[in-house]
Amino acid sequence: MASPNPVSVTARGWGWRHPGRSRWAVRDLDLIVEAGERVLLLGASGAGKSTLLHGLAGVLGGHDEGEQAGELIVDGVSPAAARGRSGLVLQDPDTQLVLARVGDEVAFGAENLAVPRMDIWPRVQQALDGVGLDVPLSHPTTALSGGQKQRLALAAVLAMQPGLLLLDEPTANLDPDGVVEVRDAVVRVLDQTSATLVVVEHRVDVWADVVDRVVVLDPDGGILADGDPAAVLRSGATRARLIEEGVWVPGHRPETRAVSTSSGTDLLRASNLAVARIKRGPAVLDGVDLTLRGGEAVSVLGPNGAGKSTLALTLAGLLRPRSGSLDALEPLARGAGAKPFGWKSAQLVSRIGTVFQEPEHQFLTNTVLEELEFGPRRVARHSEEEIRRRIDPIAERLRLTGLLKANPFTLSGGEKRRLSVATMLATNPDILILDEPTFGQDANTWAELVTLLADLINGGACVVSVTHDREYTSALGSRVVAVDGASASVEAVA
Amino acid sequence: MSVDVLNPEITGRLLPRANPLSKLFAAVVISVVVMLSVDWVSAGVVLGGELLLLPLLGISIRRLFLRAWPFVVAALIAAYGTALLAEKTGRVLFEWGPLLFTEGSVGAGLAIGLRGLAIALPGLFLLSSTDPTDLADALAQRLKMPHRFVLGALAGMRLVGLLLDEWRTLGLARHARGVGHEGNPAARFGNFLGQAFGLMVQAIRRATRLAVAMEARGFGAGPRTWARASTFSGVDVVVALAGVLIAALAVTAAVLTGTWNFILT
Secondary structure, three states, X not given: OOOOOOOOEEEEEEEEXXXXXXXXXXXXXXXXXXXXXXXXXXXXXXXXXXXXXXHHHOXXXXXXXXXXXXXXXXOOEOOXXXXXXXXXXXXXXXXXXXXXXHHHHHHHHHHHOOOOHHHHHHHHHHHHHHOXXXXXXOOEHXXXXXXXXXXXXXXXXXXXXXXXXXXXXXXXOOOHHHHHHHHHHHHHHHHHHOOEEEEEOOEHHHHOOOOOEEEEEOOOOOEEEEEOHHHHHHOHHHHHHHHHHOOEOOOOOOOOOOOOXXXXXXXXXXXXXXXXXXXXXXXXXXXXXXXXXXXXXXXXXXXXXXXXXXXXXXXXXXXXXXXXXXXXXXXXXXXXXXXXXXXXXXXXXXXXXXXXXXXXXXXXXXXXXXXHHHHHHHXXXXXXXXXXXXXXXXXXXXXXXXXXXXXXXXXXXXXXXXXXXXXHHOOOXXXXXXXXXXXXXXXXXXXXXXXXXXXXXXXXXXXXXXOOOHHHHHHOOOEEEEEEOOXXXXXXXX | OOOOOXXXXXXXXXXXXXXXXXXXXXXXXXXXXXXXXXXXXXHHHHHHHHHHHHHHHOOOHHHHHHHHHHHHHHHHHHHHHHHHHOOOOOOEEEEEOOEEEEHHHHHHHHHHXXXXXXXXXXXXXHHHHOXXXXXXXXXXXXXXXXXXXXXXXXXXXXXXXXXHHHHHHHHHHHHHHOOOOOOOHHHHHHHHHHHHHHHHHHHHHHXXXXXXXXHHOOOOOOOOOOOOOOOOOHHHHHHHHXXXXXXXXHHHHHHHOOOOOEOOO
8 A cells, every 4th residue: 555654743732622611622732643653542531532633633623613722733734734644533433424335435535635536446446455345336335334334434534545544432333343343454554554543442452452652631631641551551550540530441340339149020021022123124133032020130242233222122112023022021011011012101111211322312301400300200290399309319329410400412421321321210110221321431431330220230120231341241240132143042141 | 224315226227327417408308398388298298208218217117106106196186176177168078066077177187187297207217217426426527516515415415314214213212211102283293393303403413423524534625536437428419319309299299289388378
């Protein structure tokens, strides 16, 4: 692959404040990244890692889109002037693909840089080879798996022949195979092009062996630690500080509450259940036999696209079973009927709660307090005192008490996740179903969530999670339902 | 399951090879001529010509009907309404209470119905045989429309498919919160509005993220090149001539039979 000149980066007292915010996302940053260096950028949630990466890519916008302090220099000029010298890959595979066909997608960046047509297609082929994506150029981009989409996004950036690769949590939404797939593609590309790398990722262990420098941003401004990975991640004081900040450090698992193993009553029984995403659509999963009991955790594991979420939504009473049966037993049904899909919304929320992957999908009101009160008001006519008595402990427990007047959409990622769990707990359901609850969470939020769920299970509830997270599964002592292709098998406790 | 707006099923052999602009030209010429006159001869000739060319699309009558039935229904309703309300001239064909159909009114209804179908079909030809990406290439490279606008619209269309998924997910997510499609019509309508607002929020978020991703890849920075050349070939001459021929035949036939009925006179 043609080797562009690797790009160096300099920040001098740099800072950025988003419009309408009192707090600086990044401030007082002094940093020099030499050409060809491979840097892992760490920091607590809200430390400004993504802001820095967007700044380096030159996409933060002009003065009307935020306030800048100090200066940021990429390849000797301002980042906006160096656009095309850097390539940015984002977290969500679906919102960064522009065109319909694989070849066109890769060509897009080169076209924008006004590369002559005769040079574009060789670049496209080189870039696809570089990331090991072996599909025809006319292949539809929507028909790719998550890992393939992220490798395509990487190839699309490579066709611009950037001297600086900027990766913003490129593997956060992928299953374990996809993570390795993308990581290996990046390493191969770097070996070929010698480009500079700055990668942001919560899961440090994925990148620790690949990078030659770790930089930790301080949420209060400046840099907390900077050095080679071994020194930063293993030395006592820095390591302790990173753990305190919620950074995932290799070899450390946050402490969580233990789950006591006591089997409760049977709540929900699936026999020979087939599930489909849309009515009369094809069954994505067939022959599921599973009984959910009170006081236990169940993890649904399997690759992306295997039908895990569809199974969870069906168990949650939100999708109609394609065939087979799903029966609520009397301790759960309590007079509402045996078929959860037939329950009214108000009946559903006091029996089965579902936490969606994207918290914003479930926000209905203008304040955190109203969100919390919403469920209980749907279930029955409670007095004001009764409602406060229910939701105050939950708000306290999930550290939402100080945010009760805030608009849910303005919360941080971790706060949104806590609120979406809290709204479900407010109606005290017997079964709680969570779709990828630990995606992109820092270690502190992770530990908080696991502890909370452990308490629920110890209190007799059943917690079902769709997840790729083996540590989460074992921390909750979950039974595993392994979904693979078209079938599901129930394994022993992890 | 995602609805893939940008990868529609392209059918037929000849038409997909033509440049989208020649198809657009033929469709516009035919539609304009049909619109200029309300008479059953010109509309009938155009419709007949279109039906003769149908094999070019390579889809079965059944599939064609599945795609075109809303137009057929609309044409039937328009024809019936016109026949019922148009000026009652000529011999009485049918009379029953207030219902009165004459030769004149039925002729007018027939013209309106045929005209509607004749205008709708060229669009169906264009959509069934054209890849949106090729259309965007042609508009920007050949018609010199601004590339920011054309490619922005193309990228936006892809989001439409994602938003259909999003709408479904939002419905489930809200049901799980205790807001279902139940209760009286007012409650249902309120719920619909809430869900629509949620969809709007998500649409803006996605669009913003997509814009950042496009900008990071140098979009909109300055002059750009095109990886795919939008070219014309012999097929385009044939397509354009076919459009002109059908239009000319329709006008000639209507004028010769004395039915040409220019809308502005």
